Amino acid sequence: MPYPSKLTTERIEDVAWERFQAGGEEALSMRPLAEELGVRAGSLYRHFDSRAALLRRxxxxxxxxxxxxxxxxxxxxxxxxxxxxxxxxxxxxxxxxxxxxxxxxxxxxxxxxxxxxxxxxxxxxxxxxxxxxxxxxxxxxxxxxxxxxxxxxxxxxxxxxxxxxxxxxxxxxxxxxxxxxxxxxxxxxxxxxxx
Incomplete structure (x- = not known):
């Protein structure tokens, strides 16, 4: 999957928030989050250096x-x-x-x-x-x-x-x-x- 130009920190946060609200911390894994966004998991790390950083956000x-x-x-x-x-x-x-x-x-x-x-x-x-x-x-x-x-x-x-x-x-x-x-x-x- 190529790195989509429309992937933004805000878009990642919004999708992560939806997943988190539905299932808590356990529902917030980087790989399934990346799949939902249509990107590779590595692409998320351009915006958040770790899952903990995403949770802090x-x-x-x-x-x-x-x-x-x-x-x-x-x-x-x-x-x-x-x-x-x-x-x-x-x-x-x-x-x-x-x-x-x-x-x-x-x-x-x-x-x-x-x-x-x-x-x-x-x-x-x-x-x-x-x-x-x-x-x-x-x-x-x-x-x-x-x-x-x-x-x-x-x-x-x-x-x-x-x-x-x-x-x-x-x-x-x-x-x-x-x-x-x-x-x-x-x-x-x-x-x-x-x-």
Whole structure:
């Protein structure tokens, strides 16, 4: 097979993303990917020096996708409602994109660092930091972001593992989310109170 001039990094990423979303890391072998693209496996290495490099690229895409979902959910809402919508979007993304979500937070066999350690992962963090800071009044409110992320990741992980059982999480996620948001909101009130 000749090296097609239309083979681009973006085309490889798009096809790899489809394969990855359908079957996870196990579905992303370079030879079958090359066959689907109509090229030899060696052609892929002109764009990605290894499978791990391709997975890192997909991890960045997952972080950008989740960030986009969060921004769309938060748009047009007051800070507290924006964070409630964000929580829903986060859990929905984890539920409907399990392979991409796992790539974000759990290093795989060939991926030494999770996707949150990428530039796109840092942008996702900064998005959450901005949303939480709008409620608490602290633009660097790492404590509340960590609490929120811990709650959401824990809920997503427990759901994925089937640990909630038939009754589901019931009101537990809402209870935890409201506790974090109440605390952040109160911190904002104290910060803005006249001295």
């Amino acid at each position: 997909l991890a960045q895409r997952a972080a950008r996708d989740l960030q986009g979902e969060i921004l769309r959910a938060a748009e047009g809402h007051e800070p507290r409602n924006a964070l409630q919508a964000t929580a829903g979007a986060y859990l929905h993304y984890a539920r409907t994109n399990p392979h991409a979500y796992a790539l974000l937070l759990v290093p795989g066999e060939t991926l030494a660092l999770p996707g949150l350690k990428t530039d796109a992962g840092k942008a996702l963090w900064l998005t959450l930091l901005g949303l939480v800071g709008a409620l608490s009044g602290d633009p660097d409110d790492t404590d509340h972001v960590v609490a929120l992320w811990t709650l959401l990741h824990g809920a997503a992980s427990l759901e994925r593992a089937g640990m909630y059982g038939a009754s589901g999480p019931r009101g537990g996620i809402t209870l935890g989310l409201n506790a974090i948001l109440d605390h952040a909101q109160e911190a904002g009130r104290r910060r803005n109170a006249p001295s």
